[in-house]
Amino acid sequence: MRLCSIELINFRNYDRLRLDVPGGTHVFYGANAQGKTNLLEAIYLCTCARSHRTGRDEELVKHGCDFYRVSIHFITDRGLRESVALEYKLASSRGSKPTRTIYYNDLEVSRLSDMMGLFHAIIFAPEDLQIVKGGPSERRRFLDVLISRTDRGYFRRLQDFWRVIGQRNRLLKNLKARGVLNVNDTIDRISDCRTVFDQENGDLSTEEMIFPDPRAQLDIWDEQLASIVSEILKKRLEITEKLSEYASLSLRHLTSSQEQLDIHYKGISGLDKDMSRETIEQLYLERLRRSRDDEIFRGSTSSGPHRDDLLFTLNGVDARLYSSQGQQRSIVLSLKIAELMLLTKTTGETPILLLDDVMSELDHSRRTRLMEVIQEHQVFLTCTDTAQVFPTANLDVGDEESGDKDQQSKRSKSKRSKRVRWSDHVFYYEVFEGSVKPEGQRPAEN
Ligand code: ATP
Numbered sequence: 001m002r003l004c005s006i007e008l009i010n011f012r013n014y015d016r017l018r019l020d021v022p023g024g025t026h027v028f029y030g031a032n033a034q035g036k037t038n039l040l041e042a043i044y045l046c047t048c049a050r051s052h053r054t055g056r057d058e059e060l061v062k063h064g065c066d067f068y069r070v071s072i073h074f075i076t077d078r079g080l081r082e083s084v085a086l087e088y089k090l091a092s093s094r095g096s097k098p099t100r101t102i103y104y105n106d107l108e109v110s111r112l113s114d115m116m117g118l119f120h121a122i123i124f125a126p127e128d129l130q131i132v133k134g135g136p137s138e139r140r141r142f143l144d145v146l147i148s149r150t151d152r153g154y155f156r157r158l159q160d161f162w163r164v165i166g167q168r169n170r171l172l173k174n175l176k177a178r179g180v181l182n183v184n185d186t187i188d189r190i191s192d193c194r195t196v197f198d199q200e201n202g203d204l205s206t207e208e209m210i211f212p213d214p215r216a217q218l219d220i221w222d223e224q225l226a227s228i229v230s231e232i233l234k235k236r237l238e239i240t241e242k243l244s245e246y247a248s249l250s251l252r253h254l255t256s257s258q259e260q261l262d263i264h265y266k267g268i269s270g271l272d273k274d275m276s277r278e279t280i281e282q283l284y285l286e287r288l289r290r291s292r293d294d295e296i297f298r299g300s301t302s303s304g305p306h307r308d309d310l311l312f313t314l315n316g317v318d319a320r321l322y323s324s325q326g327q328q329r330s331i332v333l334s335l336k337i338a339e340l341m342l343l344t345k346t347t348g349e350t351p352i353l354l355l356d357d358v359m360s361e362l363d364h365s366r367r368t369r370l371m372e373v374i375q376e377h378q379v380f381l382t383c384t385d386t387a388q389v390f391p392t393a394n395l396d397v398g399d400e401e402s403g404d405k406d407q408q409s410k411r412s413k414s415k416r417s418k419r420v421r422w423s424d425h426v427f428y429y430e431v432f433e434g435s436v437k438p439e440g441q442r443p444a445e446n
Pocket residue numbers: 011012013014030031032033034035036037038039059060061062063357382384431
């Protein structure tokens with residue numbers, strides 16, 4: 001896949017921008033707070049309608065404006081020319097709702113799920129460290145976004161899940177209070193501007209509906225919920241297993257080490273990756289029944305995909321608690337490369353890569369390894385100093401871990417070096433206060 005052009009209107013600190021880009025590597029450089037990350041964020045937004053930095057679209061609208069628009073043209077590996085555009089308008093008056101409209105090849109997409117998997121980009125950003133260091137919701141979102149991008153059915157199942165769990169929770173509260181309950185049925189509308197990846201942090205809007213006998217409804221909701229949950233868990237277990245395999249391979253490649261990374265899915269007790277969907281459904285149903293009294297007391301559903309987590313272990317111990325900052329960074333990089341491998345395998349397309357200021361944080365060896373991995377892709381990267389990006393293109397195979405300090409001796413050993421072939425061309429752009437000045441093409445620095 002290759003991005004051909006991007007157009008922004010009122011997006012973050014950009015008034016208007018139109019940029020045509022060929023294949024190759026695109027380096028956006030400039031001082032802090034000029035709009036480098038904003039540009040990558042806009043490209044990433046076209047993959048799943050959610051920014052990698054925030055679930056709140058209103059933050060993306062340029063201050064003082066009432067809408068933003070992002071549109072891209074791209075060409076798939078099969079040679080098809082396609083486009084995706086997103087438009088978001090703030091609520092025009094009190095009581096009205098903001099609206100989001102998505103276009104695919106200039107036609108309006110009515111369901112958010114239909115935009116999943118149209119355009120593929122993977123972002124490597126400093127925020128990714130939260131996947132390892134942050135709370136469980138960061139890891140759940142990472143997994144949900146990854147699966148949804150290759151499986152629209154999964155995304156719809158997540159939407160069903162949030163709808164049903166919202167209804168069930170209202171019923172639980174109603175059972176406790178013996179009053180009236182609310183039901184939400186509107187989650188797949190694009191005008192509901194949060195994506196399912198953010199439902200756990202947001203309120204579901206409501207319509208009122210009265211159940212004559214709430215207690216009698218609970219069994220029905222439990223069965224519906226268990227059926228949806230079993231599909232979600234089956235898919236999450238399957239992808240976690242692949243992710244673990246690919247990420248552990250990438251970590252070994254990146255660090256040339258024998259460190260063993262494993263990823264486990266942490267769900268309800270008794271859950272196992274080899275279980276059938278039906279067995280998972282039964283297991284979850286039993287769990288709901290056992291905790292029913294407690295859940296009525298709390299007025300919420302205490303177990304399920306909205307509570308689960310991923311556990312990263314490095315050499316058998318919890319990486320979140322025991323790994324060093326550098327080890328955590330390497331784990332994140334391995335996860336991202338695993339994501340790249342998974343997406344490429346399932347879609348048959350080579351995703352576009354967005355590297356937000358990551359090169360400066362990597363040592364020489366990891367930077368070189370990363371360059372090897374990404375060289376077949378169209379790459380957009382940001383930095384404050386271009387010297388950080390291509391310091392040296394040679395990887396000394398026999399001495400990968402020695403870092404930057406002995407680069408001179410590395411050069412002298414260049415006969416033993418394996419030459420890293422960077423993309424054919426590198427293009428530079430200066431980013432300054434929400435404008436981008438293309439500086440043209442330079443020959444690859446390898
Ligand atoms: P760094 O090198 O520090 O990462 P950067 O070039 O990547 O910097 P960005 O995050 O792309 O910086 O842009 C930050 C700028 O965008 C800041 O000046 C910020 O005030 C501005 N900005 C962010 N959101 C908006 C918005 N909604 N409206 C106007 N300006 C915004």
